[in-house]
Amino acid sequence: MTSISRNLVASTLIGALVLILGQLLVLYFVERGELMAKSDEGLEQQAESLATLFRLNGQEIEFGFDELLIPETARHTGVTYYQAWGEDGEVITRSPSLGMMDLPSRFGQDGRPELWNLRLPDESRGRAVGQEFAVHQVSASAEQDGHPTSERVILVVARETDSIRSTLWRFILTDSLVALCGGVVFAIYLVWVIRSLLRPMTKFGEYVEGLEADKLAEPLPALSLPKELTPIAASFARMQQRLDESFQRERRTASSMAHELRTPVSELLTMSDVALLHADEPELALEYLGEVREVALHMRDLISTMLSVARLQLSPGDLKPCAIQCAKTTLEAWRAYEEKAVRKRIRMTASLDQELVVSADEPVLRSILSNLLANAVEYTSDEGELEISLSREGEQAVLRVKNTCAGLEAGDMARLTEFFWRHDGARSVGDGHVGLGLAVSKELASVSGMELELSLEESTFIATLRIELDSSAIGEKAKR
Amino acid sequence: MHVLVIEDSRRLREALGKGLKKSGFSVDLVGDGPTGLVYATKNPYDVIVLDLMLPGLHGMQILKAVREKGLDVNVLILTARDEVESRVEGLSAGADDYLTKPFTFEELIARLNALVRRKYGSKTPTIRIGELEVDTVAHKAICQGKEIALSAREYSLLEYLAFRKDQVVTRIEIQDHVYDEHTLPVSNAVDSGICTLRAKLAKVTDQPLIHTRRNQGYVLGEDAK
Numbered sequence: 169m170t171s172i173s174r175n176l177v178a179s180t181l182i183g184a185l186v187l188i189l190g191q192l193l194v195l196y197f198v199e200r201g202e203l204m205a206k207s208d209e210g211l212e213q214q215a216e217s218l219a220t221l222f223r224l225n226g227q228e229i230e231f232g233f234d235e236l237l238i239p240e241t242a243r244h245t246g247v248t249y250y251q252a253w254g255e256d257g258e259v260i261t262r263s264p265s266l267g268m269m270d271l272p273s274r275f276g277q278d279g280r281p282e283l284w285n286l287r288l289p290d291e292s293r294g295r296a297v298g299q300e301f302a303v304h305q306v307s308a309s310a311e312q313d314g315h316p317t318s319e320r321v322i323l324v325v326a327r328e329t330d331s332i333r334s335t336l337w338r339f340i341l342t343d344s345l346v347a348l349c350g351g352v353v354f355a356i357y358l359v360w361v362i363r364s365l366l367r368p369m370t371k372f373g374e375y376v377e378g379l380e381a382d383k384l385a386e387p388l389p390a391l392s393l394p395k396e397l398t399p400i401a402a403s404f405a406r407m408q409q410r411l412d413e414s415f416q417r418e419r420r421t422a423s424s425m426a427h428e429l430r431t432p433v434s435e436l437l438t439m440s441d442v443a444l445l446h447a448d449e450p451e452l453a454l455e456y457l458g459e460v461r462e463v464a465l466h467m468r469d470l471i472s473t474m475l476s477v478a479r480l481q482l483s484p485g486d487l488k489p490c491a492i493q494c495a496k497t498t499l500e501a502w503r504a505y506e507e508k509a510v511r512k513r514i515r516m517t518a519s520l521d522q523e524l525v526v527s528a529d530e531p532v533l534r535s536i537l538s539n540l541l542a543n544a545v546e547y548t549s550d551e552g553e554l555e556i557s558l559s560r561e562g563e564q565a566v567l568r569v570k571n572t573c574a575g576l577e578a579g580d581m582a583r584l585t586e587f588f589w590r591h592d593g594a595r596s597v598g599d600g601h602v603g604l605g606l607a608v609s610k611e612l613a614s615v616s617g618m619e620l621e622l623s624l625e626e627s628t629f630i631a632t633l634r635i636e637l638d639s640s641a642i643g644e645k646a647k648r
Numbered sequence: 649m650h651v652l653v654i655e656d657s658r659r660l661r662e663a664l665g666k667g668l669k670k671s672g673f674s675v676d677l678v679g680d681g682p683t684g685l686v687y688a689t690k691n692p693y694d695v696i697v698l699d700l701m702l703p704g705l706h707g708m709q710i711l712k713a714v715r716e717k718g719l720d721v722n723v724l725i726l727t728a729r730d731e732v733e734s735r736v737e738g739l740s741a742g743a744d745d746y747l748t749k750p751f752t753f754e755e756l757i758a759r760l761n762a763l764v765r766r767k768y769g770s771k772t773p774t775i776r777i778g779e780l781e782v783d784t785v786a787h788k789a790i791c792q793g794k795e796i797a798l799s800a801r802e803y804s805l806l807e808y809l810a811f812r813k814d815q816v817v818t819r820i821e822i823q824d825h826v827y828d829e830h831t832l833p834v835s836n837a838v839d840s841g842i843c844t845l846r847a848k849l850a851k852v853t854d855q856p857l858i859h860t861r862r863n864q865g866y867v868l869g870e871d872a873k
Binding site: 426427430431433434435436437438439441442445446452456459462463 | 657659660663664666667670671701728729748749750751752753754
């Protein structure tokens with residue numbers, strides 16, 4: 169499992185390590201450059217000092233070496249090599265350290281010294297400087313004797329550079345140790361800082377972990393969250409509210425369902441008990457047996473309805489949309505309730521676009537239409553008004569069922585689609601109504617891609633069903 | 649004993665009515681809250697069987713109205729709501745008993761009998777008047793070891809007189825507590841019932857137990873004081 173603090177510590181430490189290594193590398197090269205420059209400077213000074221020891225005496229170039237005269241040589245701890253050549257290329261002198269070996273004869277142009285790396289006779293790595301300079305006659309008589317006034321001499325001085333490398337390594341080692349200690353301290357500090365910064369998140373996590381379903385309605389406690397976590401906390405609070413509403417809805421549904429099941433079970437029990445009490449009156453006992461059967465059938469229907477909705481929710485793939493003449497299907501559904509509407513002297517008006525062909529699963533559409541119309545006829549008061557309209561709005565067919573219905577309030581609209589919820593006034597309506605019709609219709613519509621909206625305008629209840637038009641029908645309409 | 653059943657489920661209401669009548673109760677049936685309130689506050693019932701989720705008016709409001717009026721009636725709440733809070737609320741508001749659905753009819757009858765006994769201050773289920781024993785649980789009248797064959801209405805009349813033994817009981821009281829709303833007050837159902845009961849008692853005992861108080865009513869007791 170990924171851990172923000174672990175990842176933060178690891179990535180920061182890796183970043184810091186790369187930075188330190190880079191810094192060490194840069195320091196190494198800078199230091200190395202400086203040491204080499206100083207070494208070269210020393211080497212050049214040494215070569216210049218040695219050059220002063222050459223003198224031309226007549227035809228002979230003499231070299232008078234004295235360590236006291238060349239303090240740079242004395243200061244240098246390693247072995248110094250030097251060799252000098254005359255104009256004719258003959259070796260004038262060489263350091264005893266060279267033995268019989270030669271140094272390369274190189275020098276810079278125009279009197280400038282040339283510096284280069286080389287392998288010394290003892291196979292160690294070294295640095296050499298070569299320069300050409302003039303040696304002048306020391307006595308005036310020599311010039312008179314026809315000797316040249318000056319001779320060119322090539323001098324090469326070399327010395328080992330291992331001491332520079334060891335100095336550099338000491339430097340790198342010291343720096344690395346300092347960096348390592350610093351890194352450890354930095355890592356500890358980093359862990360502490362990250363843990364401190366993430367503590368509100370940990371607390372938030374603990375709060376979420378310990379949040380029980382019955383505490384969802386309680387507001388989020390003050391956790392002094394940082395700015396970055398505030399939007400997450402706000403989103404969580406909104407989700408908490410939605411969950412709470414959903415749980416409340418579930419609880420209400422469960423409670424209503426329990427109530428709706430307890431009542432028919434009570435009916436069954438009481439009617440059976442009373443039928444047994446009247447065992448001496450077979451006609452009455454038979455009458456109750458019939459009633460018991462009716463209740464059992466009603467319970468079966470109720471369970472079947474719930475199961476079919478649940479089945480569709482689980483596998484919406486079972487739906488088989490086809491082209492349906494919506495007006496015709498609506499009128500067919502209406503026929504089942506027409507008689508009751510006449511009996512209640514309900515004034516019904518219908519305005520249906522006969523040409524609209526919709527795409528829907530036919531049993532589902534019929535079930536929704538049946539529920540909406542049954543609901544409208546049932547809850548419209550005697551001599552009330554019922555209006556059914558079907559029209560096209562964009563790519564949808566819109567069916568509206570409007571009926572006068574006293575007692576409903578705007579706040580009831582959301583609860584009308586809760587399973588088993590019934591408005592107080594609806595309880596006085598005949599047997600068989602348990603508050604499922606609109607809830608089932610809403611679920612069926614939702615599962616099958618239709619939209620069902622419920623609204624209230626003064627005392628008129630409006631159920632609006634939006635159904636997708638069949639694509640072939642849309643094409644034909646467009647052609648016309 | 650006169651019972652009012654306020655229950656919105658038609659089937660349950662009617663079954664309760666038939667069963668209670670068969671068990672010797674006189675019963676009035678109401679299916680909604682507002683009518684239930686009128687019945688409960690206008691008529692003297694022994695027990696009201698009250699559903700809570702009623703159309704028009706919640707059962708708790710009916711209970712509160714009954715208690716505010718100080719009516720001497722026991723109330724049994726019969727509801728599908730089985731939460732502890734609901735029971736506590738109902739009993740705290742003045743209900744005498746609380747029974748949740750689904751229930752057995754036998755238990756309802758037992759509870760109603762207990763409430764009736766409580767109303768008339770009887771601790772034991774058997775009431776003795778001389779040689780006569782009235783078993784309010786078995787709904788039987790026994791005299792000298794023999795059971796007296798009584799109809800439900802006759803037993804109910806005897807039971808009411810037994811609960812109020814040695815007290816003068818007026819015809820109106822008998823009418824209110826033994827007969828339901830369908831028996832007209834002007835009918836001579838009470839006198840006729842008393843007459844039949846006397847005749848049946850006379851068959852098993854020589855001791856006159858039901859005495860007439862002229863212009864007052866009747867007394868069930870060993871002596872005509």
